Amino acid sequence: xxxxxxxxxxxxxxxxxxxxxxxxxxxxxxxxxxxxxxxxxxxxxxxxxxxxxxxxxxxxxxxxxxxxxxxxxxxxxxxxxxxxxxxxxxxxxxxxxxxxxxxxxxxxxxxxxxxxxxxxxxxxxxxxxxxxxxxxxxxxxxxxxxxxxxxxxxxxxxxxxxxxxxxxxxxxxxxxxxxxxxxxxxxxxxxxxxxxxxxxxxxxxxxxxxxxxxxxxxxxxxxxxxxxxxxxxxxxxxxxxxxxxxxxxxxxxxxxxxxxxxxxx
Amino acid sequence: xxxxxxxxxxxxxxxxxxxxxxxxxxxxxxxxxxxxxxxxxxxxxxxxxxxxxxxxxxxxxxxxxxxxxxxxxxxxxxxxxxxxxxxxxxxxxxxxxxxxxxxxxxxxxxxxxxxxxxxxxxxxxxxxxxxxxxxxxxxxxxxxxxxxxxxxxxxxxxxxxxxxxxxxxxxxxxxxxxxxxxxxxxxxxxxxxxxxxxxxxxxxxxxxxxxxxxxxxxxxxxxxxxxxxxxxxxxxxxxxxxxxxxxxxxxxxxxxxxxxxxxxxxxxxxxxxxxxxxxxxxxxxxxxxxxxxxxxxxxxxxxxxxxxxxxxxxxxxxxxxxxxxxxxxxxxxxxxxxxxxxxxxxxxxxxxxxxxxxxxxxxxxxxxxxxxxxxxxxxxx
Numbered sequence: 205x206x207x208x209x210x211x212x213x214x215x216x217x218x219x220x221x222x223x224x225x226x227x228x229x230x231x232x233x234x235x236x237x238x239x240x241x242x243x244x245x246x247x248x249x250x251x252x253x254x255x256x257x258x259x260x261x262x263x264x265x266x267x268x269x270x271x272x273x274x275x276x277x278x279x280x281x282x283x284x285x286x287x288x289x290x291x292x293x294x295x296x297x298x299x300x301x302x303x304x305x306x307x308x309x310x311x312x313x314x315x316x317x318x319x320x321x322x323x324x325x326x327x328x329x330x331x332x333x334x335x336x337x338x339x340x341x342x343x344x345x346x347x348x349x350x351x352x353x354x355x356x357x358x359x360x361x362x363x364x365x366x367x368x369x370x371x372x373x374x375x376x377x378x379x380x381x382x383x384x385x386x387x388x389x390x391x392x393x394x395x396x397x398x399x400x401x402x403x404x405x406x407x408x409x410x411x412x413x414x415x416x417x418x419x420x421x422x423x424x425x426x427x428x429x430x431x432x433x434x435x436x437x438x439x440x441x442x443x444x445x446x447x448x449x450x451x452x453x454x455x456x457x458x459x460x461x462x463x464x465x466x467x468x469x
Numbered sequence: 470x471x472x473x474x475x476x477x478x479x480x481x482x483x484x485x486x487x488x489x490x491x492x493x494x495x496x497x498x499x500x501x502x503x504x505x506x507x508x509x510x511x512x513x514x515x516x517x518x519x520x521x522x523x524x525x526x527x528x529x530x531x532x533x534x535x536x537x538x539x540x541x542x543x544x545x546x547x548x549x550x551x552x553x554x555x556x557x558x559x560x561x562x563x564x565x566x567x568x569x570x571x572x573x574x575x576x577x578x579x580x581x582x583x584x585x586x587x588x589x590x591x592x593x594x595x596x597x598x599x600x601x602x603x604x605x606x607x608x609x610x611x612x613x614x615x616x617x618x619x620x621x622x623x624x625x626x627x628x629x630x631x632x633x634x635x636x637x638x639x640x641x642x643x644x645x646x647x648x649x650x651x652x653x654x655x656x657x658x659x660x661x662x663x664x665x666x667x668x669x670x671x672x673x674x675x676x677x678x679x680x681x682x683x684x685x686x687x688x689x690x691x692x693x694x695x696x697x698x699x700x701x702x703x704x705x706x707x708x709x710x711x712x713x714x715x716x717x718x719x720x721x722x723x724x725x726x727x728x729x730x731x732x733x734x735x736x737x738x739x740x741x742x743x744x745x746x747x748x749x750x751x752x753x754x755x756x757x758x759x760x761x762x763x764x765x766x767x768x769x770x771x772x773x774x775x776x777x778x779x780x781x782x783x784x785x786x787x788x789x790x791x792x793x794x795x796x797x798x799x800x801x802x803x804x805x806x807x808x809x810x811x812x813x814x815x816x817x818x819x820x821x822x823x824x825x826x827x828x829x830x831x832x833x834x835x836x837x838x839x840x841x842x843x844x845x846x847x848x849x850x
Contacts, residue, residue: 299816300817301817312502315502316502316506318506318537319506319509319510322505322506322540322541325543325547325577326537326540328577329536329572329577330536337576337577343815344815345814362536364502364536391567391571394564395564395565395567396535396564
């Protein structure tokens with residue numbers, strides 16, 4: 205990992221309109237790192253991700269992607285920053301009027317000067333990486349939810365971005381595909397030095413891929429724990445983290461307040 | 470990662486002859502999606518022109534290689550496979566080689582599907598006929614189911630979702646008053662004005678009042694109202710039910726043991742049948758007011774206009790028109806709900822259903838109007 209972090213989140217307060225979801229959080233993601241954001245439902249994981257990919261400007265603080273602030277950038281600058289990132293949305297967000305192949309090829313067509321057959325071959329390779337080479341001619345509505353998700357990953361990877369943001373990549377995938385996806389993430393991170401920011405609930409997946417983990421909670425509106433998956437699993441200071449990593453319901457750790465959002469899901 | 474990989478070194482390709490008919494392709498620099506397009510053209514061009522027996526790819530100078538760069542190496546291998554020459558890749562860094570090695574060449578040999586033989590005219594006519602036939606049968610089935618659901622609702626009126634019906638009546642009826650009045654007045658104005666011009670030649674301008682009253686009350690008032698209902702509310706019904714279909718809400722209703730017909734269609738049809746006559750009355754009134762404006766501007770006194778309008782139409786005409794609009798309301802709401810329930814999957818599906826709802830409504834309205842005209846003529850109404 206390089207000394208210079210590729211993502212720097214500085215004192216960010218995140219939320220929508222008047223609703224503050226996360227307050228004054230700061231962290232850094234190193235180049236080539238697989239960084240996982242953990243937390244129960246409703247703790248603001250996806251909100252944080254939406255801020256990091258520039259969809260929502262933070263209420264306070266700033267987020268730097270490779271040294272650039274996406275909020276203050278506009279026009280060509282913003283475009284240059286956006287080319288460094290790829291995003292896989294929770295629902296896949298594939299364009300329903302295009303086949304899977306066309307979905308993946310879109311970025312290559314628009315932003316590179318690859319000849320048509322080259323774009324087609326690279327697209328097939330991306331689809332092959334997620335095990336969908338044979339399904340390129342299908343429309344998104346004709347394939348299963350898990351396949352849509354994998355196609356969305358292929359689309360996010362099409363331009364080989366430096367950073368790949370993934371919102372719940374393995375939710376809805378079978379364990380085998382999920383493990384294959386973990387291998388893919390590791391292989392891309394190690395061989396092409398891609399940085400991954402992954403929001404997930406899946407503990408096996410976290411243990412398999414994560415270099416570093418932060419855990420958010422609804423109660424603290426911020427980061428409650430940070431470290432490697434092994435660090436977090438061992439730590440006993442915070443009952444929520446313990447419950448999460450040991451898949452215990454809220455009462456198991458003697459909690460009195462509602463912690464439904466923090467039970468291992 | 471090695472720091473030099475981040476350098477923005479210019480990617481280059483040197484194609485040089487080796488021993489015998491060997492072609493050496495020497496790649497250097499950063500092979501990414503920005504630079505690969507150019508090199509791709511150069512490489513494929515060189516392979517085509519030189520027709521080598523053996524190709525050696527010297528990749529030791531490649532600092533960085535993303536998916537596009539790996540695609541280029543794979544393409545050279547595929548060209549070798551197709552052109553019958555051996556390809557050897559030398560010096561590619563192991564981390565890139567590992568990713569490239571994960572792709573089996575045989576998987577990427579393009580298998581073109583056999584071209585489809587064009588359908589013959591007779592086949593196409595047959596296919597279209599089958600589609601139309603299936604659509605007609607689905608409409609008949611739907612009509613039957615709707616009638617059964619309405620009879621059931623009449624037997625158990627407490628089971629009808631009146632709250633939904635009232636909400637739909639408000640949306641389709643009360644909220645449509647503005648546009649109905651506007652179009653009614655304008656239509657009356659246009660009708661009166663365009664018929665006043667030819668009738669002036671015969672000195673019969675005052676009969677414009679009779680003409681407008683008869684045509685509005687008997688035919689045009691209900692018909693325009695039905696068209697507005699189709700455009701405004703029919704499309705909304707189809708879109709609403711279509712979205713529910715896509716979100717599996719209809720499936721959820723069915724598995725909960727609730728009949729979508731009674732639950733969704735019946736309240737909409739009842740609401741439409743209830744508000745349609747009221748809207749038609751409003752169209753008639755607004756149209757007559759519009760016509761009266763024209764006649765007033767031509768110098769006729771209001772009392773004469775009113776007298777002519779009253780004597781031209783009787784209660785039979787009005788009731789006939791209202792009967793038609795009740796049927797039209799049922800047609801528009803029924804067929805729009807049917808189109809909504811027939812929605813398939815995909816983002817364009819709701820749009821297609823909405824279009825089909827409006828088009829089917831208008832076609833059925835014209836057909837029904839034709840049938841009514843003949844029927845009323847035969848019955849002497």
